[in-house]
Amino acid sequence: MKTGRIIRSLSGYYDIQISSGEVQRTRARGEFRKSGQKPLVGDFVDFESENDEGLIWKIHPRENVLVRPPIANIDVAVIVTALKEPDFAPNLLDRQLVALAAARVTPLIYFTKSDLLTESEYIHATEVLNRYLKIGYTTILPSINNTNNNFFELRSELRGKVAVFMGQTGAGKSTLLNHLSPELGLETGVVSKALSRGKHTTRQVTLIQVDDALIADTPGFSSYEVFDFPVEQLADYFPEFVAVRQNCRFRGCLHLNEPGCAVKESLTLGAIAQSRYNSYKAFYDLIKSQKPRYKTDNRNI
Numbered sequence: 118m119k120t121g122r123i124i125r126s127l128s129g130y131y132d133i134q135i136s137s138g139e140v141q142r143t144r145a146r147g148e149f150r151k152s153g154q155k156p157l158v159g160d161f162v163d164f165e166s167e168n169d170e171g172l173i174w175k176i177h178p179r180e181n182v183l184v185r186p187p188i189a190n191i192d193v194a195v196i197v198t199a200l201k202e203p204d205f206a207p208n209l210l211d212r213q214l215v216a217l218a219a220a221r222v223t224p225l226i227y228f229t230k231s232d233l234l235t236e237s238e239y240i241h242a243t244e245v246l247n248r249y250l251k252i253g254y255t256t257i258l259p260s261i262n263n264t265n266n267n268f269f270e271l272r273s274e275l276r277g278k279v280a281v282f283m284g285q286t287g288a289g290k291s292t293l294l295n296h297l298s299p300e301l302g303l304e305t306g307v308v309s310k311a312l313s314r315g316k317h318t319t320r321q322v323t324l325i326q327v328d329d330a331l332i333a334d335t336p337g338f339s340s341y342e343v344f345d346f347p348v349e350q351l352a353d354y355f356p357e358f359v360a361v362r363q364n365c366r367f368r369g370c371l372h373l374n375e376p377g378c379a380v381k382e383s384l385t386l387g388a389i390a391q392s393r394y395n396s397y398k399a400f401y402d403l404i405k406s407q408k409p410r411y412k413t414d415n416r417n418i
């Protein structure tokens with residue numbers, strides 16, 4: 118029996134990379150279908166294979182799973198966030214951070230289009246950068262003239278990891294992926310994508326070796342309509358709230374109108390950013406107003 122990682126799945130076949138780097142093709146054991154299990158790209162599996170004929174016998178327990186793209190055991194999700202065209206929306210970034218935290222996927226924030234900013238806008242962008250750095254998120258802001266040094270920084274962050282890129286439409290995901298790996302040849306810009314739409318409808322996600330990283334060639338879904346967890350858990354996904362909430366007067370404090378709330382005190386002192394608190398409250402209201410749903414998100418492990 119051998120062990121490896123699935124890097125591609127295509128019409129019932131799985132390409133598995135073993136530690137030597139070699140890739141072998143197998144099918145999955147029929148048992149999996151019966152038990153409702155399905156091997157995913159990113160899965161570590163035990164398998165037998167000879168001359169590209171073989172079977173997957175066992176799927177190792179997963180660290181995490183994303184639904185779009187369908188991929189398991191992601192080390193880092195790069196949230197590609199435009200500072201302009203479209204304008205930066207803190208609420209949208211925070212939404213992705215919360216969704217990833219709920220899915221137990223580590224985020225990396227990568228800002229794009231800094232070259233489109235005026236100097237004063239760039240200064241504002243550095244303030245945004247510092248806000249997220251201070252919380253503890255790995256965050257990269259390219260210089261205003263967009264030199265390639267930033268790709269170096271991103272490359273070194275991704276070294277040895279399995280990464281997926283996500284972000285709003287037009288944020289620059291394809292552009293960034295092409296910079297990291299020109300051989301990906303992803304189409305960029307609305308027009309060229311619209312022209313080729315439909316050609317790749319059945320495309321599956323593949324993990325591509327880029328330098329020393331494995332990168333999903335299909336960007337992740339950008340907007341999460343549903344927060345699929347109880348509202349009491351929301352604050353768990355705001356690290357800066359977690360850092361102070363043990364000082365709230367009441368256990369189970371929701372950090373809204375309770376007296377003696379340490380989160381609100383930090384907000385008053387400026388240690389917690391107003392924009393982050395606004396996101397918390399907006400998501401709180403959203404979850405409260407949501408109809409209960411069955412599992413739809415990324416925590417179906």
Ligand SMILES: Nc1nc2c(ncn2[C@@H]2O[C@H](COP(=O)(O)OP(=O)(O)OP(=O)(O)O)[C@@H](O)[C@H]2O)c(=O)[nH]1
Nearest residue numbers: 229230232233285286287288289290291292305306
């Ligand atoms: N000036 C500037 N333009 C950029 C940058 N990154 C991307 N763009 C442009 O922004 C547009 C959208 O970029 P894409 O890479 O296609 O964006 P995407 O996130 O892949 O978009 P979707 O496929 O719609 O999700 C293209 O016209 C790019 O050329 C950047 O850093 N600076």
Ligand SMILES: [Zn+2]
Nearest residue numbers: 365370372378
């Ligand atoms: Zn509180």
